[in-house]
Amino acid sequence: MHIELENVRKSFGPKHVLNGLSLKVEKGKSLVVIGGSGTGKSVMLKCILGILQPDSGSIKIAGENAVGLRGEARDKFLARFGMLFQGGALFDSISVWENVAFGLMQGRHTPRAKAREIAMEKLVLVGLSADVGKLYPAELSGGMQKRVGLARAIAADPEIIFFDEPTTGLDPIMADVINNLIVDCVKRLGATTISITHDMASARKIADDIAMIYKGEIIWQGPAKMIDRSGNPYVDQFILGRADGPIKMDVLKA
Ligand SMILES: Nc1ncnc2c1ncn2[C@@H]1O[C@H](COP(=O)(O)OP(=O)(O)O)[C@@H](O)[C@H]1O
Ligand SMILES: [Mg+2]
Known part of the structure; x- marks a missing residue:
């Protein structure tokens, strides 16, 4: 099990x-x-x-x-583990790609450039264009925020x-x-x-x-x-x- x-x-x-x-x-x-x-x-x-x-x-x-x-x-x-929290729970004060890459940079000490590259790939996987990475969570619709939350949950291939x-x-x-x-x-x-x-x-x-x-x-x-x-x-x-x-x-x- x-x-x-x-x-x-x-x-x-x-x-x-x-x-x-x-x-x-x-x-x-x-x-x-x-x-x-x-x-x-x-x-x-x-x-x-x-x-x-x-x-x-x-x-x-x-x-x-x-x-x-x-x-x-x-x-x-x-x-x-990867986790998609109830309500998305994105950090408002950092960009979308930094949200996606957060666990990679904080938990796993992935270098920033590499983490950014992975975040952009994951954004594309959830159907967002890489441009969205530069935006802030407040600039996104609810559906887009959920996609970002999903990209973050799968970022480290858990x-x-x-x-x-x-x-x-x-x-x-x-x-x-x-x-x-x-x-x-x-x-x-x-x-x-x-x-x-x-x-x-x-x-x-x-x-x-x-x-x-x-x-x-x-x-x-x-x-x-x-x-x-x-x-x-x-x-x-x-x-x-x-x-x-x-x-x-x-x-x-x-
Ligand atoms: N940290 C906490 N302190 C006190 N009560 C809590 C805490 N977390 C959850 N509860 C209570 O436990 C119950 C179940 O909560 P929760 O698991 O969040 O419900 P749900 O099934 O809707 O996800 C609720 O009555 C909630 O108020
Ligand atoms: Mg609940």
């Missing part, structure tokens, strides 16, 4: 966010995690990356423990990529363009990926496997083509987008 989480728990004070979450992703496969807002999806990714420390449970990457790494071990670990809601805030056509780019880039790299989305069209497009998170646990995982026949009422309610069903919105309970 390339990525394996077992019984991971994470609370913030009295708030239990991950409640014994377990999942597995095989090397080169794409897992899409679906689930409502606030169910712990981003917290799960942050625990894998060590941005947050799980309270208990095990996280393994290619069989090696990923929890509690420090110093050089942590730098080496992070160098294996073995694992996380996509946190890559299409949120895009119109359906631009979302489909980004999904196609994700599929192409991931195939080209042979990377293992975890993507988070609440958009089922995206999930169906990107996923080999789909997992549904509910209240900090994975309540169903299976091949994407089985999602319509999961036999799980929570999954059915989610994919059909129904207000009625076993998932109760907290607002309705209040």
Whole structure:
């Protein structure tokens, strides 16, 4: 298994966010995690990356423990990952190419000229002209910013990529363009990926496997083509987008 989480728990004070979450992703496969807002999806990714420390449970990457790494071990670990954050998270004060090349220059000490060359290549791969590299993030449309975020995520040819809601805030056509780019880039790299989305069209497009998170646990995982026949009422309610069903919105309970 390339990525394996077992019984991971994470609370913030009295708030239990991950409640014994377990999942597995095989090397080169794409897992899409679906689930409502606030169910712990981003917290799960942050625990894998060590941005947050799980309270208990095990996280393994290619069989090696990923929890509690420090110093050089942590730098080496992070160098294996690319990440497209929710909302893009580009740095406003540096140019587009510097954003793409940031991890290459900071984390890997790639010389500036070489990093710039790689950044320009990656921009072209995501369908932007190299001219865009000189612009600043604020000068770009939402769809272009997502492309830049994707170029940054793949800049160092990572073995694992996380996509946190890559299409949120895009119109359906631009979302489909980004999904196609994700599929192409991931195939080209042979990377293992975890993507988070609440958009089922995206999930169906990107996923080999789909997992549904509910209240900090994975309540169903299976091949994407089985999602319509999961036999799980929570999954059915989610994919059909129904207000009625076993998932109760907290607002309705209040
Ligand atoms: N650093 C934090 N401190 C306290 N609470 C947090 C923190 N990060 C996330 N949470 C809470 O954990 C829950 C799950 O958050 P998150 O994983 O971001 O949800 P989502 O599934 O929408 O990505 C939310 O209720 C959120 O408020
Ligand atoms: Mg989130």
